[in-house]
Amino acid sequence: MTALLQTHALTAFYGDAQALFGVDFEVHQGEMVAIIGANGAGKSTFMKALTGLVSTQTQQITWNGQAIGGLAPSDIVKRGIALVPEGRRLFPSLNVEENLLMGASAGRKGEWNLQRVFSLFPILKEKRLQPSTSLSGGQQQMVAIGRALMSNPAVLLCDELSLGLAPIVIKEIYAAMPLICAQGMTAVIVEQDVSKAKEVSNRLYCFQEGQVSLHGASSSLTQAQISKAYFGMPDVPAAVGSIA
């Protein structure tokens, strides 16, 4: 089965500083893949590279077999890759509804529209005309997710959904994920909470110092393996379990 989104020895730089040192990654249609790793491991950089916010070489990222590395963010979202950015990054000058409408700027057709987002997150309908900054952290996260959904993506990238949120709110957010993925949406989530990541995903990648230190089926990875990969041992990265 060919992968929907793949990276091949992906490298990324911030100026002269290298942040990613050859990352191989793939996600298939309908999968939920989680990425874990300590702060500074390169997870967010990876997300940025996938969406064109950080430049990469053309062949290093392929989408349905086509090389898309180095394309502008506006071109990538048109192809169907949407990002829920780390820290939400809503537009402060826009209200809730306007923020959601911005998500549709790419002009992709599909099932997701304002109505559907409001039925997924009813509280947003209530607060639709309020400035986005007046919402609570959890509600802002809903807006950020809704905004990404409005572009009718084929792959939804979520960078640290639970950042700065209370556990009960995190639960609420993740409860929405099955509803989002019910129609075959593919998702890649970056998650600080390792057990949460294991719980919601089919497969899992662990990043460490800009490289993949572990990857495999979430259910088959042991705590010991994950700890070793998370904190970094001078071993060769291990792949456990088969990737069907």
Place this chain on the structure above:
Amino acid sequence: MDLLLQTLLQGALLGGLYCLFALGLSLMYGVMRLTNTAQGDFILLGSFTAIALIAGLKILAPENIWLPLLLSPLLLIVAFGFGFVLQRQVLNKVLGKDPLPSLVVTFGLSIVIQNLLLEVFSADPRSIESAGLNTASLQLPGGVTLGVLPVLILFLAITTTSGLQWMFNHTALGRGFRAVSDDLEIAQLMGLNAKRLYAYATGIAFMLITMAGVLQGIRTTVSPSDGPMLLLFAFESVIIGGMGSFWGTLAGALLLGITQQIGFRFDPGWGIWFGHIVFLLLLLVRPQGLFPKTVG
């Protein structure tokens, strides 16, 4: 008392014109953080283009006095196109974190335009003929006299300001402007084409600039070296009012006009100086301006 009222009113009317000078500056800075140091010179380019066109029309169709008026929408469309292309081909190339390139380029444009106008039109002050509009006046109860043209200009300033504000708040284009202004990276992530949006913004700004130029040319005489002065008035209006709000720019312009008018009453030589001083004092005391946009 009469004198005070007259001064305030005349100052407010002057402020109306300053608002039109300033709206384009405010728009370009608001959307793309570009300080257009050639603002004043572009306004004059608008004035002189109108002067040239009218002179040409006089030769082609001397009987028709309404033709210039009918052609003014055309001038605005040309202005939009000019601004659009300028942004697309020149200014987009110098936008970025570093303010220097855009400052040097706009400053360079300022020098080129000033000298071009000087070569073509010479340094003599000129004006746009308006069949007496610039001298017509209204008598208000209480012995106050107002010029018809200044009142018209203030009216235009208010409608333009509210039009701009409405566009920003209620159209997709305005939404796009606010988004790229808030967070360019994320706006691009949503699929917005920032380069094109910037070009639209500058196109609109140039329509405002041209309108201001034509009105200035009707109201008074213009000469190629006036540019910097107009820029400073526009700039002061924006800062006094507070960045991020078109109504703020109008308020700032009115205040500047009134301040200058008060200064003129004391001594004609000190009017503009007084405006500058009040501006600097306000900067010292309240740098965010009178009505800054509050961002949560």
Place this chain on the structure above:
Amino acid sequence: MDTLKVSRSNAASRPALIVAILLVTVAASIPIWAPEDVRSAWMREFVEIACYLVFALMWNLLAGYGGMVSIGQQAYFGFGGYVMLMLSNFLGVNPFLSVLLSALCTAAMSIPVSLVAFRLQGGYFAVGTWVIAEVFRLSFANLAFVGGGSGTSLTAFAGISKAMREQTTFWLALACMVFSIALVYIFLRSKRGLALMAIRDNEVAAESQGIAVQKTKLAVYVVASLGAGLAGGLYYLSNLRITPDAAFSVNWTAFAIFMVVIGGIGRIEGPIVGALIFWILNKFFSDYGSWYLMGLGSLAIVITIYFKQGLWGYAQQKWGWSLFPTQRRLKESIKGKS
């Protein structure tokens, strides 16, 4: 075991220093060997270039290194000129000494001004400084005792021969030029200079490293205004006649911007190269008036868009030239074999 050395000079800088010393010596002796008929003109022209260069160097320090783009440095240029004149005409101070004193006064003046100017950032700071310059201009234009709008003349030279005046002015100009270049160079090589470049690259990061950002920026602003005042005092020492419109004209800054941008911003050699090019262009084309200025403006635009680092910057990138090395490079040197 290798040891690492921090090196600052490069292949071009040592011979360049020798050449520079030679040039200065030759220049200083012009009053002695230059032919009678051109001596006066050469000296006057040299003084003029020196003023342009000092002003441009200081603008470069402020904008290229300090990250503060100002369109209002002419405020200090004119202020320096007027204070020099006032000290000489009204207080009887030796005009040559007045030049130096007025530079100090200008530096002092810049401190309260900075309180207002620093309220703004980026492009708005630039226009704000222009407003301040206009206030200076209008203020002096309304002061009757210095001639108001028509300006006034430097009278303190009555009784000194023309030759004597021109020679001393010339040497003073040469000294100021060398002093300014040396001042900027030493400043940039120092710890403060390194701090300045860190601030220029990333203000927030610099602050987090403990660099006193505001203090450093103020220091640069004051130094730049000192230089501008020096240039102004010197210019009007030579010119003898000052008017507010000329002294506070934005053209001074326009020319400085041109010189720095053409030569290369943020490099010490930049303004020097730019001043040379500017002088050559002036010699050949200034008769064309408006067309010349349009050409200058267009050239500045083209270079800013397509040759961001200016001509010297382009050379530095391509061939690593640096006559005034301020970059610190890590050099490995191998200790003697055991």
